[in-house]
Amino acid sequence: MATAQATDKNPGELKDVPGWFPPLDQVLFTWFLERQETRGFRGDLLELGAYMGKSAILLGQHRQDGEEFTVCDLFGGDAPDGANQAETAKSYSSLTRQAFERNYLSFHDALPRVIEAPTSVISKEVAPDSCRLVHIDASHLYEHVRDDIGAAHDLLVPDGIVVLDDFRSEHTPGVSVATWEAVLNRGLRPICLSTQKLYGTWGDPEPVQEELLAMLRDRTDVGLSVQKAAGHVLVRTRAQKGMQPPPFPRSRYYTAAEAPKPPTPGAAPAPAAPAVSARRRPRSRVRRIGVDLLPPIVTRAIRRALAPGAQGAAARLSR
Known part of the structure; x- marks a missing residue:
């Protein structure tokens, strides 16, 4: 022994x-x-x-x-x-x-x-x-x-x-x-x-x-x-290899291992936050207020000027 x-x-x-x-x-x-x-x-x-x-x-x-x-x-x-x-x-x-x-x-x-x-x-x-x-x-x-x-x-x-x-x-x-x-x-x-x-x-x-x-x-x-x-x-x-003992009652202190909790029925996963494009950032609060208060014709002109393509063309013309 x-x-x-x-x-x-x-x-x-x-x-x-x-x-x-x-x-x-x-x-x-x-x-x-x-x-x-x-x-x-x-x-x-x-x-x-x-x-x-x-x-x-x-x-x-x-x-x-x-x-x-x-x-x-x-x-x-x-x-x-x-x-x-x-x-x-x-x-x-x-x-x-x-x-x-x-x-x-x-x-x-x-x-x-x-x-x-x-x-x-x-x-x-x-x-x-x-x-x-x-x-x-x-x-x-x-x-x-x-x-x-x-x-x-x-x-x-x-x-x-x-x-x-x-x-x-x-x-x-x-x-x-x-x-x-x-x-x-x-x-x-x-x-x-x-x-x-x-x-x-x-x-x-x-x-x-x-x-x-x-x-x-x-x-x-x-x-x-x-x-x-x-x-x-x-x-x-x-x-022989793998032989198991006969069944025997567990002690009063036995506790089973906790099983992983299943997902709540019907609960949908929370939607992921949308990715923010590096080229299209959210407008600032000042810009939003300014656009809302200007006349429509001026607002359209500003939007065309701020468009990515227009900004690139303006940059090329300024060289």
């Missing part, structure tokens, strides 16, 4: 919330959660590591009546050890609980249950066998991720889903080791892989994989491949 800048501006849309939650993972989160809901699959939601709330906001949209959504994060507080403290200072120095809550309340009327503490406390705060989905996106250090995976195993209901972030980023080898250790030695069964996340279960992945593959094969914006390794079926997904 790279470092992102926080902002004090209220987000208008989910894309405006700082953080790392690509369109493909938004599609997969939405699909897994909606699949559970349409099948009457109930259980609480849990996120370990929330940053500015981007994924939490989507998760909160799927909390059903009677379910609890819990978020656990240090939010810039004291880490349990020196390595974790150094990691927090480097990658999350701009993170505050106030920023998370501001972003979350831009989209929801009430906050989730927020635990401002190391994720090591979560097994004492959430009941065993109570969660239908756990998203792990906290520390990148092996020991912490290993323990977070163990907690998820105990907190998930049978066939619940765990999502592990940054399982194959070059700067998070501890997450990779803890993830594949869980797959090879701790009974975790992968369902699918995105560029950033592994989606898995300690239940039977096959029925979910079949439905997921059917959905993905109907999409033209997702690259797909299926591989086998160490007895596991690995469904690999990647976003």
Whole structure:
């Protein structure tokens, strides 16, 4: 996970919330959660590591009546050890609980249950066998991720889903080791892989994989491949260029850009002022009065004398 800048501006849309939650993972989160809901699959939601709330906001949209959504994060507080403290200072120095809550309340009327503490406390705060989905996106250090995976195993209901972030980023080898250790030695069964996340279960992945593959094969914006390794079926997904996230409600602060105002019906444009000829300038007020007061015969003679052609002839004769 790279470092992102926080902002004090209220987000208008989910894309405006700082953080790392690509369109493909938004599609997969939405699909897994909606699949559970349409099948009457109930259980609480849990996120370990929330940053500015981007994924939490989507998760909160799927909390059903009677379910609890819990978020656990240090939010810039004291880490349990020196390595974790150094990691927090480097990658999350701009993170505050106030920023998370501001972003979350831009989209929801009430906050989730927020635990401002190391994720090591979560097994004492959430009941065993109570969660239908756990998203792990906290520390990148092996020991912490290993323990977070163990907690998820105990907190998930049978066939619940765990999502592990940054399982194959070059700067998070501890997450990779803890993830594949869980797959090879701790009974975790992968369902699918995105560029950033592994989606898995300690239940039977096959029925979910079949439905997921059917959905993905109907999409033209997702690259797909299926591989086998160490007895596991690995469904690999990647976003194609131009992939868009699923529709999501805008925040209470959203304002549409103002469209240009159309012209008033029936209003004719103001006529342009006539150009003044350089050779025919308006008559002065004195000349107009003089012409009006002189006898007509004198007026005609004056006009002939002042005509451009007559003036030119007079000039030539005077040479």
